[in-house]
Amino acid sequence: MLTNNVRPIPAFLSNTFKYLLFTLIILGWTNKSVFAQEQTESASPDFLPTNTSSMNQINRVSNLRDVSPTDWAYEALRSLVERYGCIVGYPDGTFRGDRALSRYEFAAGLQSCLNQIETLIGQGGVNTEDLEQLQRLTQEFSPELANLGNRIDNLESRIAFLEDNQFSTTSKLLGNLVTQTNFYFGEKGEAQASLQYNAFLASITSFTGRDSLLVGFASTNTTFPNIANTNDGRMVGATREGTSYAASAGDLRGDIRIINLNYDFPITDNLRATLTGVNRFNFSPAFLGNFVTEYTFGRGPVSAFATAPPVYLIGGGNGGFALTYQASPSTVLSANYNTTFGNDPEFGLSKGDYVASFEVKYNPSPRFFVQALYQNGYFGPGNFGFNNGQFFQDSGFVGTALANRFAKPGVLFPDASAVSTNAYQVGGYYVFSPRFSLGGWVNFINARLIEKGDAEIWSYSIQAAFPDLFREGNLGGLVVGVEPTLTGLRTDLPHASFKNDTSLHIEAYYRHQINRNISITPYLIWITAPNQDRDNSSFVVSGFRTIFSF
Template identity: 40%
Template sequence: MRNWNLLCISLMVLGGSTIAVSPALASELSAETKTFTSSDPLAQSVDLEEPLTDFQTLNADANGMEQVTSVSQLTDVKPTDWAFQALQSLVERYGCIVGYPDRTYRGNRSLTRYEFAAGLNACLDKVQELITAATADLVRKEDLVVVQRLQEEFAVELATLQGRVDTLEVRTATLEKQQFSTTTKLAGNAIFSVADIFGADGGSKNQAVFQARANLNFNTSFNGYDLLFVSLYAGNVPLFPIGGFRLPSTTAGGLPVNSAEGALDVAFGGNTDNRLQMLGTGYVFPISPTAQVFVVGGNTALFALVPTVNPLLDDKGMGTGAISLFGQRNAIYALGAAGAGAGINWQFGKQFIFSGAYIADGFGANNPDAGSGLFNGGYTAFGQITWNPSARFSLAATYTNTYFAPGRFGFNYNGLPLEGTAVANTLAGQTRLAPGPLFNPSPVITNSYGVQASYQFSPAFVVSGWFGATYARLIGDGDGTILNYALTLAFPDLGKRGNLLGFVIGAEPYLTDFDGGNPKSFKTDIPFHLEGFYRYQINDRISLTPGVIVLTAPNQDASNGVDVIANLRMTVMF
């Protein structure tokens, strides 16, 4: 009869224990940790519905209530039965059953025989404990007779419950033996993408491709309110060569620089040739009920830790939102803003959130050489105010100040250029990633301003949008202006719960002008980005998303024609 007191508590038959789960991590890393549901083999292996057919789950608001130990105080247990009276005597003598201080059992009915048997076991355990502790003289002989009679009358129920507890103990022991960690959960996804491009410019240069990316996120909480995360990823996702131009180089014909327009969501993190790499790591913890601090390392992207105000389409890299990177959020979040540093999200008042951060370039923050390190290399200083006047409307104003070491400039999350035209990402051919002797060695500093808004017209229709302006200075040479903007439409649960129809209409980052320096001749046609996709939720873990992207002026030059990217994405969450 060991561990029957535990059974009594876990079933909440005559006691009040409930499990409380902190909401602190609800919005983190989307989160996607594995939990057991009624469809899991573990949950199905132990059927608690029969013969406990009358058992009802207690309200979670009972958690934290003080308990009392007299059966006579349990008003929904009939006091006229002999069994009740016998158990009452045992309880009042040995204090082995508990109830709620409002004198209810919370079952709203008399005890079933199985519930009563579980309560009886609590008293049996207490009596056994006294005997084992050599305090048998504290147990009255007449009580032993009563216990024996109760055991006989409820023998079937006791045996049934014992068998179920034994099964649960075996399953629990298996979980404890096989679990990865008591504090760490694995949350991950795999994204499979088939894509092709058609058009006068990109279609002649490209072939249909099958690409994939996998993310493994190890999420750890030590107290239920903090989060330590380690993110690993691998992928084979080179970009389509679209638009672009050739820069002077020692190679024949010059160095080709391609536009990053239409880059797919699967391309985030760059191409690792299927080698597993660390994307980022960090620790998020509260310093007050309204303030949360984060410390990050590696090449952690800031957008995953602050509000971006594009619900449903911004999937934080999980492969469930817009099929393009541009369609997920304001492009100014891609200017640097990935690396090592610290920040804060602070809610003041009931409607406002201040987000601030300092992020050093992840490719130089760990380097002690001159021109690198935490404070002497590339960095992003970030500030944002988010206003949430209602559950349906959000508005945010964002400012970033970013310093790029030579050869690091671009809308690239401190990696490969992933958004915008080649003209914008090179300041018209004056800088590029991995600088060479024929390229301007000057650093770039930018000041970016953004406005993002979202309004939920109904549970089935959400409109969002943004505008971003970046003022870039090639130090010692000249200044340029880069714009990006978009309107997004989201239709959640269209056709089926979990589905999502989405549209993006906007312009990827493009250079409107550059004063000074030695820019390569460039056009200023607006490079419109038109996107539509439909995510079909096959089940809770798998989704299939076909989509199309239309680029009207690749590399901000309408003479390049129109390029169309067709994409079929499958995302598996685990």
Template identity: 40%
Template sequence: MSPTILAAILSVGVSAIATEVDSPQTQASIAVPANPDNETFAPLTPIAQIPDNSGDSSDKILEQINHYSNEPNALDQVTNVSQLRDVSPGDWAYEALRSLVERYGCIAGYPDGTYRGNRAMTRYEFAAGLNACLQQIERLIAGTNGVDGGDLETLQRLIQEFEAELATLGARVDNLEGRVAFLEDNQFSTTTKLSGEVIFGLAGVAAGEDVNGDDIDNVTIFGHRTRLELNTSFTGEDVLRTRLQAEGLGSLTEQTITPEGDLFFAGATDSDVVVDALLYDFPLGENTRVVLDANAGASDDFASTVNPFLDGDGGSGALSRFGTRHSIYYYLDGAGIGINHAFGDKLELSAGYLASEAADPGDDTGIFNGPYGALAQILFKPSDRLNIGLTYIHAYNRDTDTGSQLSNFRSFTEDAIGNAVPTSSNSYGVELSWQLSDRFALGGWVGYTQTTTLSTLGGQIDRGDLDIWNWAVSLAFPDLGKEGNVAGILVGMEPKVTDSSVNIPGIDTEDEDTSLHIEAFYQYQLTDNIAITPGIIWLTAPDHDNDNEDIVIGAIRTTFSF
């Protein structure tokens, strides 16, 4: 049915086409298409030709009404037909539109001053327009101008024709009013949304030797990571995020004595509640966002890690720290600032600076004198399915807590000679995520880091450089077996020192062999709020040393989100 017909009909006896639907976000228009043949239509014949949908279920009718009620273009009421710049006196329905505008004020136009008369109209839109114009006519009746009897007679016929749709629309309004009243009475806050995530983790080392060649005790651990997150918005476009966290699952590094294979969601065992994240994210113009991290910031707060199916921040995706995201991103941690700017849909630039001891006023600490990491990244997005990242990170006195002991050189020297050697590093990375189909995605990365020692520690070591490489290839299978499920396989090399000019008497500062990290997991979405993820991690030649027996780690992660 054409809205032009409607305009002509209502101009004869009903001028009841209101184009506004009470909605806090959008309004819908009943538009009038052009009639190139200048045909004349009987007032009510077209309505009689439309099939009766009164037998449809109320859910279907509500779905249709909801569809047109959420159109993206808001409309402005017009008081003169000349305000509609795409309507001219030569249009066949011009007089009908003029009558509706001037007599009853039941026509609205789009913000650009057009009426868009060539758009089709559904019965549901007609019902909504009729309902809105009924309210206008009620106001006219109550006023001094009144409405003539012919209009009222035609209006009565229209009310009977659309009785089912009008009744459904009224019921929906009543329902929405009831829901709004309930939310106002029971809402947590008018500006803040509360969400949470609880991880139950069961893990253990099934076989292997630690880096010292000793058998690893077969100890199974069970614990949790619990998060409560408060997201507050003051303008509707900004976010103040406060996250409380308690950890109760220890790191497997205590058994393996190497950061390789450690779980992302493992950490402290005391279950103390701490402010794990505190940041303010706000827009700066249309395409730029600024993130101020006050505590426990990370690179993914303002930059994409280009690994959507594996990087679930520990709650979903890969189980291990290495498998979750490219290791060089871990050089950033703490407080600072991040900026993200989008150049259209195809290019994105991110930059940020985070200091891990920013709040400490002691010597060699603070936001500029202590450990820090600075990131610059260009993200190319040729399509929605293909993302390519080029990343540069400069860091001072920072380790990744992945890979071999030597690749975390500052921590290594602290354990080996009792003093942590100060270091600076420059890292370069390429990341790829390519969703080849709805059920298959290819991902991976390669990274190079040059770490430079900045002190001899009183002659204990010779200054020099370490070349550190890492890479990974991942396969992801979204919706495998059920919508929301994800299966993943990752093969890679955790950070390895391939060349070193640093000399420490009695200690080899280069990893001679190559260890592979092989990880597989299957995330089963039990419900919308509960997911169970069993997985296995296999480390060949742990700590990049063929003298060590392979390590096999098993884990089951259950994630509750609300």
């Protein structure tokens, strides 16, 4: 509100400043580089108005260290600084005239000039000749100014049309290299060691801004330890308890192969579809959800078991599709179908091994998440396992040998068995504070051995995460659970006996984030009663995981 002793700005002067403001805004908007400052710069207090930052009022142009009389804009700056006193400088005494103008700077400078001219008008300090000349210029160029407004309106409509109808492709390249040393120590002094690496390179391409095409390549060299081969005194195969997450891509023996080919796109505002050509790297991207915060790739536990529920590793790995529906801001429904037709190409997409799932995710706040899943699957004779459909492995990536190999020949029955499954899962997490969260899951799988009987497989875990432990950006964690275990078998046919003793998976890890791209994670995993038999010696796995990512 203007006081009585200060005259309002004349109409022609007010309109002139409106045109000036409008023109500068349009010029800045059409040249996005003017306002496209990096986030770190735009957050800098140097860009805030004078009353909220450390910017200094400049009384003489000579106070600006980076402005000299030979500069082409020197006289204009001198007039604005010394005549109107409405230019501010930076605390280091610079003007930075060769850098782009930010919105904060524009607003601060314009407001300063308006306030100063308003004050000069009220005090009679504005040169009458300047005002008369400005009025004549405004009247003389009024047609051009009006025409400029029309041209800007036309430009806006044309830009809006181009934005609505443009076709542009945006691609992003990402990758990581995981190296991991594993040392296995048994109670009787036996020791084994392995060195694993997993190199992954992918591109994510968007054609419309709302879709994404993922193409991933990998090269791995993974070895599995030969440990705890017996159950109830019989050779059943080495256990896969304690297997690292780095091994869950399988062993490519140093070859480079395409392991991800997924295309995700919207059908409606709330419905999305995902087409999968290859999904060998890990878990289904349409279904995998975080079960403890901070569990993005390489940021959480070291073991494959603790990274995500084992039910996601049953079958799949090749062609399929998924639908995801946003029922409400807090509820997402998903349906998924994956096949392992690559094992028997003549079966195609609709025959042979498959997994089909339905999932509900409820996430009412960042602090609370709960999920429920039902999965149905079919696997040919001897094909069942927690192996992501990778049949070159004699066993899976997580769980006991019996949980992975019960349908293989010579384990429980003389011949191999086809298996159909009904699997159920509930899981979630709760964030108690920024530095502590608790989560986990329970998996139950009812596996029917065709024409033989039914087997039951259980798995569960509880996990604690401690973000920013000892240092901001680091993460500590503790996991206690049971990896997939064959707990029961109902059959009238002769079969081999087995034990289902409780085998605990206890894991502690600490991720040290060296910088944005490199992390080192020492860890310790203790497996009790391995291969679900307490007669087997407990063993400990320890080592280091190093991840380089970009």
